[in-house]
Structure formats: C-alpha cells, structure tokens
Amino acid sequence: MVRKPYLKKGAWTADEDQKLTAYIMRYGIWNWNQMPRFAGLQRSGKSCRLRWMNYLRPNIRRGNFTREEEDTIIHLQKQLGNRWSAIAARLPNRTDNDIKNYWNTRLKKRSVILGNNNSASATTSPSSNTDSSTLLNIPTTDEFPPAGYTTFSTSGSNNTGEVNENYTTDNFVSSETYWEILCFLEQPLMGESFDCESNLQLWRSHSQDYYYDPVDDFWANPLV
DNA sequence: AAACTTCACAACCGCATCCAC
C-alpha cells in the first residue's frame, strides 16, 4: 500500500510563495497536480492553483475597490447572480475570490439597502436607474481629481456648479465613507432627535481618509 | 489591560464541468 504524501494546509509562507512563483516563471503552468512535487512544495495542486490565481499571479489588483468597481459589481451581481468568475471577467485584474469576499463583507448589505430604496422609489419613478452612482452626487477620493469637478458644500448652500480651481482631497471622501453617508441619508429623518451637527462631523471626520496602497505599485512593476 | 466582538480576507471543501481516452 502506498502512503499518500503529507500535504501541508493553511497559510502559505514566503518561502512557498517564492518556490511556486519561481517554478511557474521558469516552466509555466502545465499540470497543477504534478507541479507541486517538481517545485518542491508539499501542497495539493488545488492549493497551488488557488494561491497562484488569487495572490501570486502578476498584475492582480487587491483591495481599494473604486466606486466604479463597486457599482459594476453591484450591477453585475443583480444581473448575473453570484457568478463571481463572470463578474471578475468584467473587472480587469480582479480575482473572483476577491470580488466574492468584498461582496460578502461589504457590498451585500449596501445592495440590500439600495434594493429597498430603489423598489420604494420605483413607485414614483418607474424608469429609475439602479446604478447607485446616480443616486447621490458626492465626490469620492477614488475619482480624485475628477473631470469637470463641481463644488460640493457640506453646508448645502454653495453647490454652484462652477469649476473650483482650489479643490483638494479635503473635499472628497473614500468610497467606504460615501456609502456610510449614502446609507445615512437614506434613513428617515427622526424629528426632534435628529442631530445635524454630529452627522456633519461624520462627514468632516472622514474627509481626509485617502490612502495609497504600495501593493498596487509593486504589481505595476512585477519582479523588479 | 484584558476580555470580548466584529471585520476582512486567505484558504479549504465539495460539487460541477470539461476533456481525453
């Protein structure tokens, strides 16, 4: 009787990543089940494939989904259901696993809220667009600097439509915050207890959470 | 400071599909 070789499970080490990447760079992908043995890895072919496809493969974009990408995911999920690979095919350099995770942890809840909102508004506006980007004209840092930026004032008194020459990221919120604000604005007003000032603080406190992901830069120049 | 909870994401598992024989 032949004993099955021990197959490691769990998180990948940097050494394993390096071995798999080096092997594929040199010999390419020919047979996932055989490759681990030749690459000196005690992993199943399935595990290697997953690691490569979702993490090691060059040009993968990870994290920092833009609002456009979020909109696309929500729209396609409505259209196609949970066909993550089909959705990933429409989002360049995104993996199905990443999209699935992002949906399950963040977008699902929002989609429910939007779905409710849209179904409610559908009674008054049958032709309402399901694209969430049209629901609220709040600029986000994902689209900074925007084309033809028009001023947006949290005081609500200065939405002039004129081009603002002095815009900075201070005028923008992250896509995450955009959704927080959107969800907040979709809640009914609560009479006397409605606290305008504290919610204005929410808006202001998030106005500088723009950040940069060095991982994107790394994959822009893979293996340099 | 410690305990507890929530969140985000990497990875696993089982099933479906494809394809060569």
Added chain:
DNA sequence: AGTGGATGCGGTTGTGAAGTT
C-alpha cells in the same frame, strides 16, 4: 456513451487584526 483525471467555481470556514466594552 462511459469513465476518470484535471480544472474551475461558489459556499463556507478559520484566523488574525482592529475595534469596543
């Protein structure tokens, strides 16, 4: 047409980090 191996897909789980009490 049937079979078995390889691959792909989507649901789910495990775990570390971050946040809260």
